[in-house]
Amino acid sequence: MAMSRDEIFAEVQEVLVDALGLDDDEVTEDATLMGDLGAESIDFLDIVFRLEKSFGIKVPREELFPAESMMNNPEYVSGGKLTVKGLAEFKARMPHTDFSTFEANPDINKLPDLFTVDSIVNFIEQKLAAA
């Protein structure tokens, strides 16, 4: 029984509402996890566990939110920006995320802005399709 994108979004929304203690209407598709919704490091882990439970799939944290371990790697990050190699690596690891605006100025401080509710919905959609 395939889930529609709307159904996936509704489920993801509920996960974020519970994990972050927010109201339904705060969790919009384009809301950024860290900036708009106030998610912190431990919340990412909480969200991953809840998504696994909700959708019955494995969600390796490194796949959904790979940034943290890569941020400290000098091959990927230099002078506060992603290197060419870094950008390629991020794009490869995060096919669920839209890098088009970020590419023009790959400032690592702007990286958290890429983690939107939308990118989680994309990720789940892709995972369910592959299952």
Next chain:
Amino acid sequence: MLKKMLENSNILTKIPSMKFILIDKIVSFELGSTLTATKSVSLAEEYLADHFPVFPVLPGVLLLEGLIESASWLVRKTQDFSNSMVLLQEAKNVRYNSFAAPGMKIQYTVTAKSIDDKSSIFKGIGVCGDTQIVSANLVLRHFNLAEKNDRLARTDRTLIDSMKQRWNLLSGN
């Protein structure tokens, strides 16, 4: 008459110990709205020897207690101490961002979403300078013991008096 003298002095009143109080000072408040309190962390606090050996930090639940106490004081003062008991009903999304170590001074700020007679809802945050230490959503419940057992009406009065005294001590008036 002797009995009255004794009652009026502190001999029969237990001088309160002050071990389980997780704020030091109430800094400011706005009735029904917000309250700010501080807590200084010191190596003299006994539980730090266990938490942890070689790495003393204030236990997370005691950071939560600082927020609970701050919110409770705002309820008590706003309601003019009408309810003797103020307890935590629910704590949600309590997040620990940084450790609180000896030498640090934590500032707790609680904001009431609502304060009704028997129930209140708060958002709370604890910071040390620019560093966030803890944040939480709280629901408190408040009541008098006499509501369930009218023989405890006197206990309610004694407890309320203790809380009023404690408020004076913590708020500096």
Next chain:
Amino acid sequence: MVFFLGHDMRWIWIDKFIEFNSGRSAVSLKNVTLAEEHLHDHFPSFPVMPECLMIEAMAQTAGILVGEARDFQEKVILAKIKNARFFDYVVPGDTIILHAEIESISAEAASTTGKIMRGDDRIAEISLMFSHIDNNLAGKQFPEENFVFTDTFNSLIDGFVTKKASAEQAP
């Protein structure tokens, strides 16, 4: 050489384990007694066990369960209280039974659920998240040894598990 310094307030909020199913669930017990000093402040003339200490009792029960599930290789610390709901208060003379279950566990973190009972009365429902800070918490400096799981905790699980935490872990 180990020095034992006696101190008044030990930071241990459970008395013993009753059940221990490695990697899955555990049940512990705590007696609440007037001899506990902090009760005299909470509150004067009507002592009740502070809710935050009931959360800590659950955190210690669940934390040991999580730590043991990974052979105490990491320091397991409480990172988030997802939800803690209380239905009644607990007074001196009560015995509370804490039931904890591992919900999810990975190299970086664990999620647990649990309830606290007093006889047949449900006192609380508590769900927690632990962080494994040797694998997480980028950039922060910690001492090498596993300071979280001390001898006190080891003595609680005596007889239940064969692997114990040791003060010094091989790096």
